[in-house]
Amino acid sequence: MPEILRTDPNIIITGTPGVGKTTTAQELALRTGLHHLDINEVVKKHNIGETSSDPDDPNVKIVDEDRLLDCIENDLEEGGQIIDWHACDLFPPSLIDLVCVIRCDNKVLYDRLKKRGYGEKKLQENLDCEIMEVLVQEAREAYDEGMVVELRSEKTGDVDANVDRIEEWVQNWKKDHGK
Numbered sequence: 001m002p003e004i005l006r007t008d009p010n011i012i013i014t015g016t017p018g019v020g021k022t023t024t025a026q027e028l029a030l031r032t033g034l035h036h037l038d039i040n041e042v043v044k045k046h047n048i049g050e051t052s053s054d055p056d057d058p059n060v061k062i063v064d065e066d067r068l069l070d071c072i073e074n075d076l077e078e079g080g081q082i083i084d085w086h087a088c089d090l091f092p093p094s095l096i097d098l099v100c101v102i103r104c105d106n107k108v109l110y111d112r113l114k115k116r117g118y119g120e121k122k123l124q125e126n127l128d129c130e131i132m133e134v135l136v137q138e139a140r141e142a143y144d145e146g147m148v149v150e151l152r153s154e155k156t157g158d159v160d161a162n163v164d165r166i167e168e169w170v171q172n173w174k175k176d177h178g179k
């Protein structure tokens with residue numbers, strides 16, 4: 001196995017819009033000191049994607065993936081990035097250490113997306129995405145089985161419990177890699 005030079009791991013937090021990626025990533029960043037790399041913000045900052053014209057939908061739709069990777073490659077090589085995005089298979093596996101797919105019950109997700117002001121069509125598309133386990137499959141196809149974990153985020157306490165788990169994993173990763 002090639003030696004890993006980064007001193008902190010790179011973690012992907014992915015899942016259907018509304019499942020709780022950003023909430024989890026922000027809390028994890030606070031607790032671990034790792035950097036919350038919000039890909040929506042990167043895309044907007046570098047103007048490398050199409051954003052929705054709907055002000056209630058902060059998610060970026062179509063992204064120039066090559067340019068995105070150019071923008072974040074140095075950060076990934078340095079390590080310690082918590083990548084927050086609703087897609088995951090574009091990030092090179094050699095630069096990724098853990099993939100967390102956040103999951104949410106569809107009734108709960110419906111209420112969250114409704115609160116965000118999503119219209120019926122967009123709401124249904126996202127609920128279908130969650131039911132069909134699109135992100136779980138994408139993650140399992142792109143990364144080694146042992147790197148992918150599913151975490152449910154439905155109740156308030158779930159965020160803390162999930163972050164506890166990932167924080168412990170980060171500590172173990174550092175020990176295992178002599179960091």
Ligand code: DAT
Pocket residue numbers: 015016017018019020021022023024112153154155156157158159
């Ligand atoms: P995402 O980044 O996946 O789009 P988010 O972190 O913005 O999702 O969360 C969507 C909404 O749901 C937001 O109002 C916070 C809330 N939320 C997320 N996880 C939760 C949980 N485990 N319990 C209660 N509310 C949660």
